[in-house]
Amino acid sequence: MKYYIKKIITLIITLFAVSLLAFWAFQVIPGDAATHILGTEATPERLEALREQMGLNRPFLVQYFDWLKDFLFGDMGTSYSYHMSVKEMIGAKLPITGALSLMSFLMIVIVSIPLGMWQGKHAGELPDVAAGVLGQITMSFPPFFLGMIFTLVFGLWLNLFTQGQFISYTENFSGFLGYLFFPALAIALPKIAMATKLLRSSVLVELQQDYVRTARSRGRKFNSVLVKHVLRNALIPVVTFYATTLADIVAGSIIIEQVFSVPGIGRLLLSSIMNRDFPVVQAIVVMMAALVVIVNFITDLLYQFIDPRIKVQ
Amino acid sequence: MKKINWNLRIGGTITAVLVLLILIGTVWLPYDPNAMSSADKQMAPCLAHLFGTDNFGRDMFSRILEGGRTSLFIAFCTVAIGVVAGIILGSLTGYFGGWLDELLMRICDSIAAFPSILLALVVVSVFGAGKYKIILTLGILFIPSFARIVRGEFAKERTKDYVQNARIMGAGPLRVMFSHILPNVQNVLFSSVAIGFNNAVLAEASMSYLSMGVQPPDASLGRMLSEAQSTMFTTPWCAIFTGGFIVLLILGFTLLGQGFQEKGVQ
Numbered sequence: 001m002k003y004y005i006k007k008i009i010t011l012i013i014t015l016f017a018v019s020l021l022a023f024w025a026f027q028v029i030p031g032d033a034a035t036h037i038l039g040t041e042a043t044p045e046r047l048e049a050l051r052e053q054m055g056l057n058r059p060f061l062v063q064y065f066d067w068l069k070d071f072l073f074g075d076m077g078t079s080y081s082y083h084m085s086v087k088e089m090i091g092a093k094l095p096i097t098g099a100l101s102l103m104s105f106l107m108i109v110i111v112s113i114p115l116g117m118w119q120g121k122h123a124g125e126l127p128d129v130a131a132g133v134l135g136q137i138t139m140s141f142p143p144f145f146l147g148m149i150f151t152l153v154f155g156l157w158l159n160l161f162t163q164g165q166f167i168s169y170t171e172n173f174s175g176f177l178g179y180l181f182f183p184a185l186a187i188a189l190p191k192i193a194m195a196t197k198l199l200r201s202s203v204l205v206e207l208q209q210d211y212v213r214t215a216r217s218r219g220r221k222f223n224s225v226l227v228k229h230v231l232r233n234a235l236i237p238v239v240t241f242y243a244t245t246l247a248d249i250v251a252g253s254i255i256i257e258q259v260f261s262v263p264g265i266g267r268l269l270l271s272s273i274m275n276r277d278f279p280v281v282q283a284i285v286v287m288m289a290a291l292v293v294i295v296n297f298i299t300d301l302l303y304q305f306i307d308p309r310i311k312v313q
Numbered sequence: 314m315k316k317i318n319w320n321l322r323i324g325g326t327i328t329a330v331l332v333l334l335i336l337i338g339t340v341w342l343p344y345d346p347n348a349m350s351s352a353d354k355q356m357a358p359c360l361a362h363l364f365g366t367d368n369f370g371r372d373m374f375s376r377i378l379e380g381g382r383t384s385l386f387i388a389f390c391t392v393a394i395g396v397v398a399g400i401i402l403g404s405l406t407g408y409f410g411g412w413l414d415e416l417l418m419r420i421c422d423s424i425a426a427f428p429s430i431l432l433a434l435v436v437v438s439v440f441g442a443g444k445y446k447i448i449l450t451l452g453i454l455f456i457p458s459f460a461r462i463v464r465g466e467f468a469k470e471r472t473k474d475y476v477q478n479a480r481i482m483g484a485g486p487l488r489v490m491f492s493h494i495l496p497n498v499q500n501v502l503f504s505s506v507a508i509g510f511n512n513a514v515l516a517e518a519s520m521s522y523l524s525m526g527v528q529p530p531d532a533s534l535g536r537m538l539s540e541a542q543s544t545m546f547t548t549p550w551c552a553i554f555t556g557g558f559i560v561l562l563i564l565g566f567t568l569l570g571q572g573f574q575e576k577g578v579q
Contacts, residue, residue, distance in 0.1 A: 014423060025439055140564035142515055144522055145538065145556035152545050152552070251428030255519055259542070270523060273438040281438050285431065292427055 004301075011297045018289045019071075023064050026282050037080060071286070077279040081272075086283045089268065095169060097257070097264035099177070101249045103184035108191045108245060112238075113231075115192070116199025120234070121226060123204055132200075135193035143252050147186035147259035154182055164261045183260045187252040191245050198241055202234040209233075236307050243299035247292040321572025324507075327565035331558075335385055338378035346375040346532065355548050364554040368544050373551055377558050380534040383527055384562070387448055388513035394452025395509055396502075399459025404490050406460070407467025418464065421457035429454045429516055437525045447526050451516055455509055462505045466498040500577030507570035511563050518559050534559050 034050040035042070051057050055066065070077070076086035115131070122128045154160040161182060167175035206212070207230060215225045254266030261267075265284060272280035344362075350370035358365040364373035406414035424432075429451070436450040467490070470476060479493045495502075520526030521535030529536070534555055541552035 017423070022435075025435060028439065136567070137560070137564060140560045140567055142518055142556070142559060142563070144519060145552075145559065148538065148542055148545065148552050148556065151542075152549055156546050247428050251430045254430065254434070255523060258523060269434070270525075273434060273525070276438075278438075281435075285435055288431055289427065 007297065007300060011293065014293050015290060018293060019068060019286055020064060022282060022286045022289060023067060024060075026278050027060065071283075076283040079272075079277050079280050081275045081277045086279050089280060090265065090283060090287070093263065093265045093268050096180075096262060097250070097253050097266060099169070100180050100184055100187075100253050100257070100262065100264060101246075103177070103180055104187040104191075104249050104253075105242075105246060107184060107188040108195055108249075109242065111188075111192045112195035112199060113235075116196040116238075117203060117226060117231060117234075119196065119200040120203025120207065120230075121222075123200065128200075132197070135197055138193040139190050139197075141190055143186050143190060144255045144259050146189055147183060147256050150182045150186055151260065166260075166262055179260075180262070183253075183256045183262055186259070187249055187256050191248070195238060195241055195245070199234060199238045202237050203230055206230045206234045232306065236303075239302065239306060240299065243295055243302075246295050250288060250291060318572050318575055320568045320575060324565050324568025324570075324572050327561055328569055331381070331562055331565060332385065335378055335381045338375070338382060342375040342378060344372035344375045346371065346379040348372075358550055358554075365548065365550040367541070367548060367551050373554055376532060376537060377534070377555055380532040380537050380555070381558060381562070383444070383531055383533050384514055384517055384535075384559075387444065387451075387517045387527070388510050390448045391451040391455060391513040391517075392506055392509040394448070395455030395459045396506060398452075398456045400463050400495075400502075402456065403460040403463025403465075404467050404494070407464035408471055408486065408490050408494070410468070414464070418461065421461050424454070425457045425461065429512070430519055433516065433520055434523075434525060437520070442520075442525050442528055444527050444531055447517060447520060451513055455512070459505060459509065462501060463498070466501050467494055470494045470497055500573050504570045504573035504577065507566045507573060511566035511570065514559065514562050514566070 034047050034054060034056060038046060038050060055063065058066075067077075074087055076090070078084065079086055079089060082089065119128045119131055151163045155163045161179055165179075167179050169176040203226075211229060212225055215229055216222065220228075253264060254269060256262070257264045257266035258270065269281060269284045272278075272284070348371065350366075353362065353366045353370040353372075355368060356362050356366040356370075362372050362374065364377060366372055367376070402417065406417050432454055433447070433450050437446070440446055471494075475497075476489060476493060479489050484493070517526055517533070518535035518538070521533040522539045524536065524539065527533035527536060537555045538552060538559075541548070541555055545552055
């Protein structure tokens with residue numbers, strides 16, 4: 001119990017620090033919100049009046065807590081460029097990036113676990129060596145370059161999809177998933193190679209353990225030992241990898257959305273950076289950072305179930 | 314029989330060839346990378362133009378070497394910042410320990426947990442893009458990972474006999490840290506430097522692809538890729554050779570990193 005309380009307190013402190021940092025980062029930019037809204041040619045009197053109205057003259061910490069309170073209740077401010085509520089802008093894009101990230105993550109888990117087990121079982125044989133070399137090369141591909149190759153091969157040559165013709169989830173859900181398949185694959189492939197390599201070496205270490213010999217000597221089939229005993233232990237280091245991957249996928253989607261013209265959070269973030277639309281940038285950054293912190297927290301808890309030894313330490 | 318360290322050999326060869334090509338490119342290139350020629354427009358790879366020419370008739374081979382130079386320069390500076398600061402921070406905290414060690418490592422943990430591209434984008438949106446800003450940003454972002462590795466090694470070595478011995482002989486902490494411990498952790502250090510290069514090349518290419526990194530007139534592989542994307546159908550070789558060069562750079566550094574790791578274990 002003490003362990004959980006300590007973990008939760010650390011989580012809250014980290015979230016707090018991250019949000020404070022994000023808030024502060026956008027305060028040091030030259031020119032405040034009033035200048036951004038009214039433009040550089042506004043008279044000092046008008047600027048001052050707007051600052052008073054927006055509460056920009058108050059102390060930094062007061063502004064921060066005010067912003068944090070609004071943020072927690074779902075009010076993320078108004079966009080400078082579109083004069084829309086940031087919450088609406090992000091809300092419209094969230095399902096797209098969410099679906100893309102989830103698809104990518106599922107691909108990684110579904111392919112890397114059986115492949116890593118299979119390579120671990122057949123370690124040193126020709127197919128394993130070939131898969132290892134192929135994996136090593138795949139790992140070196142930047143996802144955005146893979147995405148470009150996919151648009152060339154599957155988009156332009158094989159006509160499986162049309163680059164740039166995004167299908168919204170509201171009009172055609174399966175078409176939407178179909179369009180996201182290749183972007184998701186481009187993010188997933190290098191990660192699949194990394195996870196497979198990690199699981200393979202982890203399986204190799206576990207196969208040397210005494211419990212494998214014991215289970216085998218009691219007449220259990222090799223494959224059944226592999227699935228029932230080895231997998232559970234071999235997955236422990238891989239779970240950490242999956243967790244850090246989740247953060248990388250979300251970050252990777254920023255770039256991949258650009259390659260495939262997917263109108264998700266990443267494109268919104270980039271266009272907002274270009275337009276210096278800081279309320280939008282700030283909201284997206286805080287949300288992504290919070291996601292990373294929370295995923296790390298869940299991984300720590302998940303560890304308890306896979307490896308009960310960790311709690312003792 | 315001694316096992317041949319294939320990762321080190323292949324990685325070293327790939328890296329050496331690419332770095333040599335880029336270095337030769339600083340003094341001599343087959344064509345001016347920015348010279349346009351309407352006669353040689355959109356030429357497929359041939360003997361005169363090894364990697365073909367782009368939409369404006371510029372020689373891709375020369376352009377890629379020029380872009381590679383920028384990428385390598387940025388990677389070198391970034392890793393240098395990360396390694397120097399990482400060694401100083403990591404050796405001090407690892408050797409002395411204490412509450413400062415605990416605090417610094419917690420901070421490093423939280424920075425390292427974030428995808429570096431997200432943090433780099435935040436910095437760019439606050440301070441603007443450009444070659445030197447990218448170097449500084451990525452360099453600072455890489456400090457935690459180096460500091461953590463160095464710290465772990467120093468904390469491990471600290472208790473070993475040879476360190477105790479040196480201490481008894483009267484060596485001061487600085488001498489113990491830098492002339493006794495540092496040479497013993499060199500393989501780990503080389504491996505993390507190679508992985509650092511790999512991450513730096515990838516991060517720079519991604520940032521420049523998003524036009525948040527190197528700005529023209531500086532050539533950059535990432536930027537060239539984003540330009541090549543619009544001519545993917547007519548001149549696919551532009552994208553393929555540029556991307557292929559990035560893949561080879563990353564592959565070389567990854568293999569080098571793994572090779573040094575194996576060497577450290579043996």
